Amino acid sequence: MSQAEQQPFEFGQITIEMVNEQSCLLRFADHIDDTVADAIGLVTLRLRDLDGIIDTIPSYTSLLVTFAIEQYDQVAICQQIQSLLNNLDMADIKSRVSREIVIPVYYAEEVGPDLQEVADHCGMTVEEVIQLHSQTTYRAYAIGFTPGFAFLGNTPEVLHVPRKNTPRLKVPTGSVAIAERQTAVYPGVSPGGWQILGRTPTPLVDWQSDSLALIEVGDNVRFEAISQAEFIAQGGQLDGF
Structure with missing residues (x-):
């Protein structure tokens, strides 16, 4: 499937799962394609701008996020990430220039x-x-x-x-x-x-x-x-x- 034929990515489909007290996993999709990779790359960049985010480890269909437990509890980190996701759309992906x-x-x-x-x-x-x-x-x-x-x-x-x-x-x-x-x-x-x-x-x-x-x-x-x-x-x- 070409880039032009790919379906728009819906950030609302991303799920957030707690892995332990200081990390959570964002699941973007159950398949690999360039649109999913674009979305993961964009969210990774945006998360790096947040205070209290220690590390982000992207994979083919998910993103592992490690955060400072003195700044976020499990509820607060999910709310913070969800708020970020709610303010993203495909235009943000298209505006990101790949190196x-x-x-x-x-x-x-x-x-x-x-x-x-x-x-x-x-x-x-x-x-x-x-x-x-x-x-x-x-x-x-x-x-x-x-x-x-x-x-x-x-x-x-x-x-x-x-x-x-x-x-x-x-x-x-x-x-x-x-x-x-x-x-x-x-x-x-x-x-x-x-x-x-x-x-x-x-x-x-x-x-x-x-x-x-x-x-x-x-x-x-x-x-x-x-x-x-x-x-x-x-x-x-x-x-x-």
Whole structure:
């Protein structure tokens, strides 16, 4: 369904559920599409402007909100959020301009050990995999499982590959990977079972900034292939595996 064909989002359909004494969960829908993602992104931005909101963690169809218990009890936080929702409409979504983030990537087997395996699985050459992955514009639908880890979709159908049967215990910082219909960048060293195609020298997390993460929900993301020399000149490291 194209953006033009999508039904308008109704903010009145959002439900608020208490998770514990200092967090609640906003459920937007039971399906994934760009309109739902737009609504989640807009509410996330508006909530960050409220006093007493400690953190917001958006996902594909919901938003987890952590608040200061010395400022809100369970009734007060629900009333505050509901008041905010009552004053939003589709015009607010349409007025929000999505950013475009361009991430340079060195695609090569020395930093992308699954590159050839992905090409073989998809019946393509390595060059075709790189070209298709880097020519697609992705949407940031959710953030997790570590700070700065953005779930980006959708990869072209021909690039849909399963996760690895045995996850790696250590995936290097900056690794660019795909799994099923998603792609992502590992912002730090962590375990991971996605298929790794390459690596970016660009930091995904800035601990000194207000936003913390380079990519936020609702952003459009493109990958740009660079050479090994460019990768190293921009601070990239070839070790890690």
